[in-house]
Structures are given as C-alpha cells and as structure tokens.
Amino acid sequence: MHFTELQRHYELPFFELLKRARAVHEENWPEREVQLCTLLSIKTGGCSEDCGYCAQSSRYSTGLQRESLMAKETVMERARAARDNGSTRFCMGAAWKGVRMGTQKFEQIIDIVRDVSTLGMEVCVTLGELGAEEATALKDAGVTAYNHNIDTSREHYPNIVTTHTYDDRLRTIRHAQEAGMSVCSGGILGLGETIEDRLRMLETLSEFNPPPESVPINSLMPVKGTPMEGNEPVDVLSLVRMIACARIAIPQAKVRLSAGRYSLSKEAQAMCYFAGANSIFYGDKLLTTANPRANEDLALLRELGLSPQRPDREMSPPPANPDRALAPAVERDLVQPLDAEADECEFKPVPA
Numbered sequence: 001m002h003f004t005e006l007q008r009h010y011e012l013p014f015f016e017l018l019k020r021a022r023a024v025h026e027e028n029w030p031e032r033e034v035q036l037c038t039l040l041s042i043k044t045g046g047c048s049e050d051c052g053y054c055a056q057s058s059r060y061s062t063g064l065q066r067e068s069l070m071a072k073e074t075v076m077e078r079a080r081a082a083r084d085n086g087s088t089r090f091c092m093g094a095a096w097k098g099v100r101m102g103t104q105k106f107e108q109i110i111d112i113v114r115d116v117s118t119l120g121m122e123v124c125v126t127l128g129e130l131g132a133e134e135a136t137a138l139k140d141a142g143v144t145a146y147n148h149n150i151d152t153s154r155e156h157y158p159n160i161v162t163t164h165t166y167d168d169r170l171r172t173i174r175h176a177q178e179a180g181m182s183v184c185s186g187g188i189l190g191l192g193e194t195i196e197d198r199l200r201m202l203e204t205l206s207e208f209n210p211p212p213e214s215v216p217i218n219s220l221m222p223v224k225g226t227p228m229e230g231n232e233p234v235d236v237l238s239l240v241r242m243i244a245c246a247r248i249a250i251p252q253a254k255v256r257l258s259a260g261r262y263s264l265s266k267e268a269q270a271m272c273y274f275a276g277a278n279s280i281f282y283g284d285k286l287l288t289t290a291n292p293r294a295n296e297d298l299a300l301l302r303e304l305g306l307s308p309q310r311p312d313r314e315m316s317p318p319p320a321n322p323d324r325a326l327a328p329a330v331e332r333d334l335v336q337p338l339d340a341e342a343d344e345c346e347f348k349p350v351p352a
C-alpha cells in the first residue's frame with residue numbers, strides 16, 4: 001500500500017479507522033482466533049551488533065547474563081511445555097549476526113529444528129542473516145517461518161543500527177521467501193521515529209511479494225544501559241492506529257501484538273484485538289523482558305470471545321502475486337562474507 005494511502009488511513013478519526021480495520025479483519029479472519037506463539041531465547045546476549053534498543057548488544061552495559069546455545073534436550077523440554085500449554089507456534093531466537101552452512105552451530109540448529117518440528121507446532125526461527133543455502137537447509141529441516149524484522153523505515157534505520165544495513169535485512173528476507181519459508185517481519189515503535197517512519201515501514205512490508213505471513217508490532221521496552229533507555233513510552237492510541245493500519249495494509253497477515261504488551265491494560269489489549277491483532281507472544285518471558293502470564297492471556301481471550309488458533313504444520317507461505325516483481329528486490333552481489341564462528345547475535349523479533 002502506498003505511503004499516501006497509509007497516511008490517509010492513519011489520519012482518519014480514530015473510530016473511523018477502527019471501523020475500517022475491523023471490516024478488513026472480519027473479511028479475512030472471520031474465525032475470531034488468536035495465534036499463540038511461544039518465544040524461546042536459545043542463545044542469549046553477547047551480540048556484536050549495535051541496535052540501540054537492545055539489551056543483548058555487547059556494546060551496552062545492561063547487566064544481561066550471556067548464555068551459550070541451549071542443549072537440544074532443554075529446548076525440547078521447553079517446546080513440549082509450550083505445546084502442552086496450547087502454543088500454536090514455537091519461535092526460537094539465537095543471538096548471532098547470522099548463520100552459515102558447514103559450521104557447528106548451524107548443524108546444531110538444524111538438529112534442534114528437526115526435533116522440534118516433530119511436535120506438531122509451527123516452527124519459527126530467528127537467527128539473523130541467512131544466505132540462500134542456509135535458508136533452504138532450514139526449510140528442509142522443518143522451519144515453517146523465518147523471523148527477520150525491518151524495525152523501522154529505511155530512512156530511520158541508520159539512526160538505530162550502524163553495524164548492518166536495511167538492505168542486509170531485506171536480502172535475508174528474500175532468501176527466506178525463495179526457500180519457501182513464510183516470512184515474519186515487522187517493527188518496533190518508540191525508537192525515536194516519526195509517524196512517517198512508521199508508515200514507511202508498513203509501506204515496505206505491504207509491498208513484499210510474497211507478502212509477510214505475520215507482522216509483529218513491538219513497542220519499545222526501554223532497557224537501562226542502552227542508548228534508548230530514556231525514550232518516551234509508546235502512546236497506546238498510536239499503537240492501536242498502527243495495528244489498524246497494518247491490518248488494512250496487509251489484510252492476510254497475522255498481526256502480532258508483541259513486545260510491550262505487558263504494559264498494556266486488558267482494555268488496551270482488547271482494543272488492539274479489535275483493530276486487527278490476531279497473534280501474541282504467549283508465556284511468561286519474551287526473550288529478555290516480562291510478558292503477561294499465560295493464564296491471564298487465556299482468561300482475556302475467553303472474556304473477549306476469542307479462541308486460540310490451531311497450529312498449521314503444513315502451512316504454505318502466502319503466494320506471490322504473479323503480476324508483480326518479487327519484493328523486496330535485492331542486489332545479490334552485495335552479500336557480505338560472514339565470520340561464521342563469530343558469536344554475534346541477531347534477535348529481531350522484540351526489543352530486549
């Protein structure tokens with residue numbers, strides 16, 4: 001959806017915007033279901049990247065305890081618990097800049113994915129930068145969705161990260177699309193961006209071809225020790241407007257109410273569901289920040305007449321529109337060699 005159209009929607013009177021988003025939502029998602037995703041950090045902290053919002057960057061003193069890659073048995077234990085608790089999707093985040101074929105850590109990840117994918121949940125991973133080969137190997141091992149957020153607009157991105165570029169992000173997304181994985185990609189509000197930046201981000205996401213299967217909308221949870229520790233909290237009504245615009249711009253994507261949900265009242269969460277959110281991170285901990293307890297989430301869904309969505313292990317990614325060029329468009333020859341064993345991280349699904 002073009003920026004000017006997004007802007008027109010964003011500037012509508014609040015209830016008019018909600019009414020339109022609700023109509024789009026009901027047309028595309030009549031089941032009144034919410035996807036429950038459990039997110040597990042399988043390798044935490046020690047990241048060489050400098051994302052200004054992130055507790056896991058080794059450049060900032062946030063007090064976060066660095067942890068190496070979790071043993072497969074522990075991951076399986078957590079995955080079974082997530083499944084038994086009703087999770088639809090199990091998302092694993094590893095704090096690396098990226099992964100490369102032939103390295104021990106990538107072999108370990110493939111081994112973990114193979115086993116987790118036998119549990120009947122959708123399997124999502126976020127491992128940072130991927131080449132075409134790595135993307136195919138992950139898909140073959142059983143990954144259904146790859147998370148790689150674009151965070152904000154192209155214009156604002158260099159203000160929050162300097163160690164990789166917007167185009168690096170887009171290239172990985174394209175590799176995931178081409179390997180046949182669904183793409184989960186969204187952003188973070190509260191990074192010092194303007195409303196225009198937020199809408200430019202949605203414009204980029206809505207132009208992906210094939211479209212993203214899910215779009216997480218995070219609100220910054222400022223972390224002491226990061227450059228963004230003093231950022232203003234995200235205004236709830238602005239968050240609802242962004243969810244409504246995401247619903248309108250990318251009607252068939254699941255819109256995930258992600259980081260920052262912990263600080264929302266029940267009423268604010270209800271408004272987000274009404275505006276088009278139909279996916280949440282579920283469980284007690286979201287990477288390194290607190291998340292509403294699972295039983296409170298289920299109680300709220302019941303109160304609102306919503307129910308947990310069933311997992312779709314066979315999930316095919318959204319089809320590409322054959323009348324348009326594939327997007328994001330990327331320049332292949334710009335792929336940077338990655339230090340395969342560097343213990344760098346790359347979580348993007350939520351600001352830690």
Ligand code: SF4
Pocket residue numbers: 047048049050051054055056057095345346347348
């Ligand atoms: S968001 Fe990811 S890449 Fe950026 S510092 Fe955090 S862990 Fe590293």
